[in-house]
Amino acid sequence: MSTKLPLTTPLAEDNSLFRDLYTRMLRQIQVDAHNVVGVTSSVDGEGKTTIAINLAITLANDHGLVDSGKRSGEILIVDCNPGTVGTSKGLMVESIPGLIHYLRHQYPVDGIVKQVFLPRLWVMPVGSSPFDFSPLIRTEVMKELIATLRERFEVIILDLPSILTTTDTLVLAGLADQILLVVRSGVTPSAVLGQALERLNRDKLAGMVLNDYRRPLPRWLEKAV
Ligand SMILES: Nc1ncnc2c1ncn2[C@@H]1O[C@H](COP(=O)(O)OP(=O)(O)OP(=O)(O)O)[C@@H](O)[C@H]1O
């Protein structure tokens, strides 16, 4: 992949980070039709869901995708964290049924893809009963689901588990075209980040997001000195 995000991108108060991520991603989407984006991190709690939701909202708010004459401009965020409700709670939709119901019971896609408060933004909760999630995501049914979703949605954001906690992450990352790696500023030890990078397919790594970065000076003062 030719365009990489900078190694560290501070989370800005004015949401400019997400616009920046969007601009760079859009370039990939137009040139390469890279439209499945996995968001992961080395370990838990680094801000994957926060980044995934904010990125999805920024994408859905941008009329450029539709106005440019491309396909639908519809954005989907898929929660891939069994046993949690972070994404559906954050976007205020019912947490069941979800992905697991589709994989296990052939639930209709329309029943698990839920519209949220913004036009063109949809969420697929992970669903309940995580015990058989690992075998379910390793099936052709999962691959076919992503292929079906590619037809309908302009961008699909996978809110993935963290790399060092489960091998499910690498399996799911294999279904994505690009990966964003979230790093929590001042929290993630560099050795841990190094281990995560060793496991990840670096060809798919579109960039890293340095989350929760605190500037020592306010931005206006930074410019003045
Ligand atoms: N930039 C930030 N500023 C302040 N709080 C943040 C920031 N990013 C994340 N948080 C908070 O940190 C906690 C963990 O964030 P989040 O749930 O997004 O992480 P995660 O990587 O998805 O976690 P998990 O591995 O459990 O899925 C949440 O309470 C969230 O609100």
Ligand SMILES: [Mg+2]
């Ligand atoms: Mg999460």
